[in-house]
Amino acid sequence: MANSTPKIAIVGAGPAGLTLARLLVVSEANVDITLYERDKSRASRPDQGGCLDLHTDTGLAAIRKCGLWDEFEKYARYDGEEMIIADKNATELVHMRSKGGGSPEIDRGSLKQILLDGVPERYVRWDRRLKRVREDGMLEFEDQKELEGPFDLVVGADGATSKVRERLSSVKPSYSGVSGYEFDIKEPARTCPDLNKMVGRGGFLGTSDRKFLNTQRMGNDSLKVRSWFVCPEELTLEEVDKYGDEGIIEKILSRYEGWAPEMTNFLRQADPNSLRRWVTYELPLDFTWDHKSGYTLLGDAASLAPPFSGEGVNKAMVDAMELAQLLQRSLDIYDDLTWDEAVQQYETQQYPRAHKLMETTRYFVQSSFFGTAPIGLMTGLLKRKTGESSSVFIRALGTAPFVALLFTYFWIRQQIGWGIRKLWRRN
Numbered sequence: 466m467a468n469s470t471p472k473i474a475i476v477g478a479g480p481a482g483l484t485l486a487r488l489l490v491v492s493e494a495n496v497d498i499t500l501y502e503r504d505k506s507r508a509s510r511p512d513q514g515g516c517l518d519l520h521t522d523t524g525l526a527a528i529r530k531c532g533l534w535d536e537f538e539k540y541a542r543y544d545g546e547e548m549i550i551a552d553k554n555a556t557e558l559v560h561m562r563s564k565g566g567g568s569p570e571i572d573r574g575s576l577k578q579i580l581l582d583g584v585p586e587r588y589v590r591w592d593r594r595l596k597r598v599r600e601d602g603m604l605e606f607e608d609q610k611e612l613e614g615p616f617d618l619v620v621g622a623d624g625a626t627s628k629v630r631e632r633l634s635s636v637k638p639s640y641s642g643v644s645g646y647e648f649d650i651k652e653p654a655r656t657c658p659d660l661n662k663m664v665g666r667g668g669f670l671g672t673s674d675r676k677f678l679n680t681q682r683m684g685n686d687s688l689k690v691r692s693w694f695v696c697p698e699e700l701t702l703e704e705v706d707k708y709g710d711e712g713i714i715e716k717i718l719s720r721y722e723g724w725a726p727e728m729t730n731f732l733r734q735a736d737p738n739s740l741r742r743w744v745t746y747e748l749p750l751d752f753t754w755d756h757k758s759g760y761t762l763l764g765d766a767a768s769l770a771p772p773f774s775g776e777g778v779n780k781a782m783v784d785a786m787e788l789a790q791l792l793q794r795s796l797d798i799y800d801d802l803t804w805d806e807a808v809q810q811y812e813t814q815q816y817p818r819a820h821k822l823m824e825t826t827r828y829f830v831q832s833s834f835f836g837t838a839p840i841g842l843m844t845g846l847l848k849r850k851t852g853e854s855s856s857v858f859i860r861a862l863g864t865a866p867f868v869a870l871l872f873t874y875f876w877i878r879q880q881i882g883w884g885i886r887k888l889w890r891r892n
């Protein structure tokens with residue numbers, strides 16, 4: 466390496482880029498960090514979307530490594546783990562109550578704030594939208610005459626539409642087949658107390674007919690309502706153009722004909738002005754790139770899948786943690802690992818993690834939107850979870866007789882729910 470103080474460009478101040486920057490800052494590694502972000506300032510995009518659950522060995526481990534545990538605890542919601550899964554008759558099939566431990570929820574905005582506060586402002590260059598990485602390694606930004614660089618490492622943490630990825634691979638993400646709409650219910654305790662109660666402290670997920678309708682509690686007690694369904698890539702854009710913010714909710718409701726009104730009421734209570742559209746993309750399950758000295762990718766730039774496994778942020782933070790650790794090792798004069806070997810080793814470790822995430826998500830999408838959800842989704846989940854266990858006893862729970870038993874149990878519950886609903890409608 467030419468420089469004794471290596472220069473790193475991190476493109477993207479999302480969970481991946483911010484975690485990496487913070488880890489390099491706290492490690493006091495002898496590196497010169499510049500974090501480029503397309504947002505105009507730290508105050509841009511105040512609504513960062515829903516909340517996330519961080520897991521012990523991944524997102525939470527990264528938070529600890531970042532030395533931000535106390536800050537995290539101020540915003541973490543352990544009761545947010547509560548989750549209800551129902552079918553379209555609002556028959557509650559699963560109710561996971563908070564165990565007050567494993568996977569606390571945190572609003573995406575709070576997570577960003579905590580990480581950002583952990584990175585000195587002088588390292589962050591706002592309003593820098595990367596246009597391309599040139600052959601000579603220089604970074605070219607939209608509306609900026611000056612090129613930036615050269616760097617010893619350019620880290621693409623620039624998410625789904627990564628421009629750094631284009632330097633390493635010609636593969637482009639493809640449409641996953643699933644799109645959605647998102648709305649807020651700002652004061653549910655006041656405007657719709659029954660719905661507010663239905664969600665509990667965490668989330669309510671209704672799935673049937675190859676559609677999702679899910680509602681999530683936010684840190685300020687508001688609710689986020691999302692409708693996900695299979696459709697052509699352009700459809701949501703066309704619908705918003707055609708029906709406008711005011712008419713779109715009626716259009717979405719027309720897809721949920723026959724669903725329990727207490728579930729579709731989430732949409733009726735939603736604030737149309739809070740509309741957000743999601744069109745989800747994915748990279749191939751076996752996506753890799755040929756190692757190129759001086760570049761690498763983290764998070765969604767390295768592995769992209771629709772957001773149905775709840776692992777994207779966790780994986781992004783682990784990527785950052787591993788890369789930071791390896792880079793630090795390469796800077797240790799007593800360690801033989803070179804800078805480039807550190808990056809290469811990170812990439813080798815990242816691939817299986819990425820492939821597992823993308824494969825698991827593909828399974829969720831297939832079984833929820835193209836299969837027999839909700840029962841098929843849950844029995845499939847049991848098979849997968851138990852199959853991963855090293856315990857023979859737990860693996861036995863995923864064998865055909867147990868799966869059949871579980872299927873029958875949920876099927877009976879659904880029939881009872883459906884019967885009650887029919888009687889209720891008649892009266």
Ligand SMILES: Cc1cc2nc3c(=O)[nH]c(=O)nc-3n(C[C@H](O)[C@H](O)[C@H](O)COP(=O)(O)OP(=O)(O)OC[C@H]3O[C@@H](n4cnc5c(N)ncnc54)[C@H](O)[C@@H]3O)c2cc1C
Pocket residue numbers: 476477478479480481482501502503504514515516517518593594595596622623624625626627628743763764765766772774775776777778779780781
């Ligand atoms: C609706 C939804 C719900 C989700 N729910 C969950 C969940 O519950 N749990 C979970 O673990 N994951 C969830 N995910 C997935 C998760 O959001 C991503 O996996 C995660 O944000 C990836 O982090 P990242 O830092 O790699 O990318 P991003 O979060 O996409 O951050 C990329 C950053 O780079 C910046 N950027 C992009 N392009 C450029 C450019 N050209 N130049 C400069 N800057 C650029 C962006 O502004 C952004 O700040 C969800 C995703 C969606 C869409």
